[in-house]
Amino acid sequence: MGKNVQEEKLKIPASLTELDAILDTTEQMMEPTGASMRTVKAVQLSIEEIFVNICSYAYPEDYAGEKDCEIIWQLSQQEGSAKMSVWLKDRGTPFDPLDREDPDTTLAIKDRGEGGMGLFMVKQYMDRVSYEYKDSQNVVFIEKEWQLDI
Numbered sequence: 001m002g003k004n005v006q007e008e009k010l011k012i013p014a015s016l017t018e019l020d021a022i023l024d025t026t027e028q029m030m031e032p033t034g035a036s037m038r039t040v041k042a043v044q045l046s047i048e049e050i051f052v053n054i055c056s057y058a059y060p061e062d063y064a065g066e067k068d069c070e071i072i073w074q075l076s077q078q079e080g081s082a083k084m085s086v087w088l089k090d091r092g093t094p095f096d097p098l099d100r101e102d103p104d105t106t107l108a109i110k111d112r113g114e115g116g117m118g119l120f121m122v123k124q125y126m127d128r129v130s131y132e133y134k135d136s137q138n139v140v141f142i143e144k145e146w147q148l149d150i
Helices: 016-033 037-058 117-125
Strands: 004-013 068-078 081-090 128-134 137-147
Touching: 004 016, 016 037, 016 068, 016 081, 037 068, 037 081, 037 117, 037 137
Parallel strands: none
Antiparallel strands: 004 068, 068 081, 081 137, 128 137
């Protein structure tokens, strides 16, 4: 079996009203591969966490430009496995969400610092997570691989 690659792109306002379209696109791309619901939900939750952070924190209130986000999904299938790669890009304030220590999950919730659990979960769910600031954009990359039932 040769390599099969499918790509989707969305450039949308950085608004929570766009979340359903993002999650639907993810599911529609992954479902035909036979990915388990657990795998689909892990990818969706990871994308949701990053997108909500972009909507909430990327653009300062006085930002004069277009508050948008570009999402690129790339699904590749080959020899019994599939891989979903996703890039989330915004032109907001440069910020590396991975540049903070993971929360200490041995502490009681009330004893932990505020925030950080969402990105910690993304790192647990995904096989690869990275950040770069390139071409005046924040770019968060996530990737998940799974075996296909053949």
